[in-house]
Amino acid sequence: MRWSPSNVNSLSPSRAAALDGGFRVVSFNLHAGRDATDAPAFERQLDLLRELSPDLLAIQEADRNWPRSGGVDHCRELAAALDMHAFFSPNLQGDWAPGWVAHQFGIALLWKGVAEPVVGLGLPAVPGREHRGLACLELHIYGRHLVFATTHLGRSAPERLAQARFVADWLTAIDCPVILAGDFNMIPGSPEYRILASCATDVTAGLDLVTFPGDVPDPQRDYVFTTGGVAVGTVQAVEGDTSDHRPVVVEVLAAY
Secondary structure, three states: OEEOHHHHHHOOOOOOOOOOOOEEEEEEEOHHHEOOOOOEOHHHHHHHHHHHOOOEEEEEEEEEOOHHHOOOEHHHHHHHHHOOEEEEEEEEEOOOOOOOOOOEEEEEEEEOOOEEEEEEEEOOOOOOOOOOEEEEEEEEEOOEEEEEEEEEOOOOHHHHHHHHHHHHHHHHOOOOOEEEEEEOOOOOOOHHHHHHHOOOEEOOOOOOOOOOOOOOOOOOOEEEEEEOOEEEEEEEEEOOOOOOOOOEEEEEEEEO
């Protein structure tokens, strides 16, 4: 299922505090603040995310102080616009010298309420390719702990396989419910997908979501996985062209 921004306002309002009454998870690849035609679109992305009103937000391909984005810190701007806490975990750093402002590219988590600890982990890398990471935080919801995480896996099958194995090992080591959202660059049924699906539930399974529109063999690259007792309601992709990806929105009903 999917909806367009024109009917986003029909969704129930987002909760800003303890999240115990249910909450909204959104995952969105910003494409470095650019739209599907590669034109600057960060302000439109902000407007869309304000409409979606997430309680937990997983971001991929965010810039920090990068000249191509006008030196904007996407994570900081998102936190201010959405009134959320934020954590940025860089995967790449541009040229740097003493006295220069570091410009970085990576993933981010934003949340409402209190979370700790918040950490970034490096994933197995392939020489010459972009480094990849996993960012995660721990919340206290429904009287117990819940881990929220995001990742952005690599573009080649060998690196995705190694990264999926790492993430699967990480998932199975956690003794509380987990929500893992991100851009996995994989198709349903692929070897890396099966590795993750063997230890977590893909809440998008069977919905035929289109999160990467266009003439491509893998129109769904974005997923939300859960472990433990996480009950979800609607799972949808938001139509639009504010990025080359579409946001995935999940209504979480309970975690136990």
